[in-house]
Amino acid sequence: MKEREETTLLQKIGKLADARGLEVYAVGGFVRDKLLGKQSKDIDFVVVGSGPDFARAVAKELRTRRVTVYQKFGTALVQVGEYKLEFVGARRESYRGESRKPAVEAADLHTDLARRDFTINALALALNAARFGEIVDPFDGRKDLRKGIVRTPLEPNRTFSDDPLRIMRAIRFATQLDFEIAPATLAGIRNNVERLRIVSQERITDEFLKILAAAKPSTGFRLMDETGVLAVVFPEMLAMKGVEQIDGHHHKDVFFHTLQVLDNVAARSDNLFLRYTALVHDIAKPRTKQFVKGKGWTFHDHEELGARMLPAIGRRLRLPVEMTK
Template identity: 55%
Template sequence: MTDKELILSKIDLPIFRLIGEAADEVGVETYVVGGYVRDIFLGRLSKDIDVVAVGRGIDLARAVARKLGRKAHLAVFANFGTAQVKYGDIELEFVGARKESYRHDSRKPIVEDGTLEDDLSRRDFTINAMAVCLNPNRYGELVDRFDGLCDLDDMLLCTPLDPDITFSDDPLRMMRAIRFASQLPGFTILPRDMEAICRNAHRITEAVSAERVIEELNKIMMSPRPSIGLSLFEETGLMEHVFPELLALKGAETRDGIGHKDNLTHTYKVVDNLARHSDNLWLRWAALLHDIGKPRTKKFVAGQWTFHNHNFVGSKMLPAIFKRLRLPLDGKMRYVQKLVDLHMRPAALVDGGVTDSAVRRLLFEAGDEIEDLMMLCEADITSKNPDKVRKYIDNYALVRHKFRDIEEKDHVRNFQPPVSGEEIMQTFGLRPSRHVGTIKEAIKEAILDGVIPNEYDAARAFMLEKAAELGLQPIKQ
C-alpha cells in the first residue's frame, strides 16, 4: 500500500469530507495536522483531530458546525484565534495557520497569520509537522516539508528547526520529547536535540508552569516502560531542576569495601515492574516515591549501610513534594503516603515470622489498599538472583494467604471497634474525655492483638473490665 493509499484509507470518513467541502465554501486551504497524521503511519488510533486553515480557522469552524447541524457544539476562543467543534464523540480543533516570534524578555509569543510552512515549522517535532490536505481537489495529499516520514521510519525525534530555538521558545517541548521517547517503543531523541535539551534544561522551571510539566511527567509515568522516560529525564538534567529529591537517590557508595545499590536505578526497575501489572497512576507514583526518604536516612554503622525509617521519613516528605509539583493534595496524596509508609511492613512480616497480631495490624492500617500494597512490595523485588526472587515471591504468597485467613475470621480490614465512643459515655455517664479515648483504644488494641474477638459482646465485656481498672462504674439506667 502506498502512502497515499494508506492516508486515504484512514481519512475516507464523512467528517473529513465535510470539512473539505466547508473549506472550499469559505475559500481556504485546509489540512489535518499533527498527531492524527503521525498516528496514521504508526498504525495507532488517534482521537486528537487538529485542523489548520490557511486563513481564518474560526470561520471554517463555524461553517463546519453549520453543516453538521444542531447536534454540533461550537466553542470559539477569539483571543487565541481557535475554535472547537464537538459532534458526538468527535472533537475537532480549528486554528488558522500562524507564525510565532519571541522577545527575549517575554514568555509570550508574538503571533501573526502565516503560511502552512510557517505553521508546521513552529511545531515540536518533525513527526508532528506533517499535514494532509482536505480540500476536495487535493484530498489526501501529504505535505511533509521537514521529512517527518523519514524520521518516523528511522524512529527519530527531532525538531523541524534549530532545537535551541524550538526548546527555548517553548521549554515544555523538552518534556514532550522525553514523553514521546517513552510512549513510542523504539524511538530515540536525535543526539543534537539531546544536547540542546541539556543546554536548555534550566529553562524548564524558569518559563513553564508546574502544571504543564506535571502533565507531561504523568504521561511518562503512564507509558509502557516509564524507566525510559525517567532515565532521559535524569540524563538531560531536567530532573535536577524539576525533581531534585528523586535525583538525590542516584549513586552507589562504597565504604570499607561495603557498598549499597544505586537507589535511583532500583526505583526505575520497581516502577517498570509495577507498570507491567497496573495502570493505576497513583500506584505507579507510590513505586516512584517508595524510597524517596533513603538519602535523608542513610548511615554507615558497624560496617553496614542502613536506611532506618526511610519509609516514615519518605511519607512525611510527600506533602511538600506534591505541593511544589502541583500534584493533588487530596486523597490521592494520602493514598501514596500510606503505601510509602507501609511498604516495608510485609517484608518485615516475612523476615520475623507471620503472627496473627502483626497481620491484623497491617490489614487494619492498609485497609482497602492492602492489595495495592502487596503489588508494590512484589514490584520492589529487583534482585538478579532468580532463587532469591522466587523465595520472596513465595513468602509474599504466604502473607497473602494469612491475610485471607485472618480477614475471613476477624474482619479487621477498615473495622471500627464494636463499642462506640457514644456507648462508652452513656454507660459511664462521661462527657468527651481522655477516659473515653483510652477505653476505645484499648478495645481496638485488644482486637488487633487477638485478646478478644471482633464481636460486640466480647468488646462490651472488655470495656467494663478496662473501665473498672480506671475506677469507673456503670451508671444505673
C-alpha cells in the same frame, strides 16, 4: 466502519473549505497517529484563513451547536459525536525570552508546520478535494517516524528556548513511542534545561504524569537524568543516585533500583497512583543514610520520613489530590 466514518467527516470538511475558497489540513498528532496505525478522536486542523470563522461554518454544516471559540488564541473547538475538532488559522509565532506566550501573525502552511515542536508532529493531511489524502511533510517527519527518532524541525536551541515545555514533550514522546532523541535535539535540551523554570508547574506535571503512565516509564526518567531535567523537575529523586543499599555494590544504587521497581509495577498495572508510589517508595533513603561497618549503608526510619516528605512534594508538583493521600 470507524475508518469510513472518519473519512466521510474529513471529506465534508474539505468540501466546505473548497466552497469557501480555503485550504484546510488535518495536522499534528492526528496525522502522526494515523501513520502509526493508531486511531484518534481529537483532530487538529489548520486553515489558511480564519480558524474560528471556518469552525463556525463547520458546526453549521454538521448541524452541531457544540462550538467554542477562543478568540484570544484564535482557535475554536467543535464537538461532533465522539470527535473533538480544533481549528486554527495558519500562523507564525514570535517569542520573547521571559515568556512562552508568542506574538502571532497569519502565515502559510509551511511556516505553520515549521513552528511545530518535532518533525513527527510537523505533518499535514490535505483535505481539499483536489489533493485529498496527500501528506505534506516538509521536514521528513515520516522518515523520522520510520526510524523512531524525535527531532526538531528547526535548530534545537531555538525550538527549546522559544517554548521550553517542548523539553518535557520530547522526553514524553521518546518514552511513549520508544523512540530515540536525535543527538542535536538532545544537546538542545541540555542547553536549555534551565528555561523550564519559566513554565508553569501544572504544564510540567501534565507531561511528567504522561511519562509515568507510559509502558516503560524508566526510559523517561533516565532521559530526564541524562539531560539535567530531573534536577529541575524532581530533585528529590536525583538525590537517590549513588546511594548504595549494599556496601560496594553499585547495581544496588537506589536510583536505578527505583526505576526497576517502577517498570515492574508498570508492567502489571496502569494505575497511576501505584506507579507514583513505586517512584517515591525510597524517597527518604538519601536523608537517612548511615554506614555500618560490615553491613554497609542502612536507612533506618526512611519509610516514616518519606511519608512526611510526600505532602510537600505533592503540593510543589501540583499533583492530583488522590495521588497525595
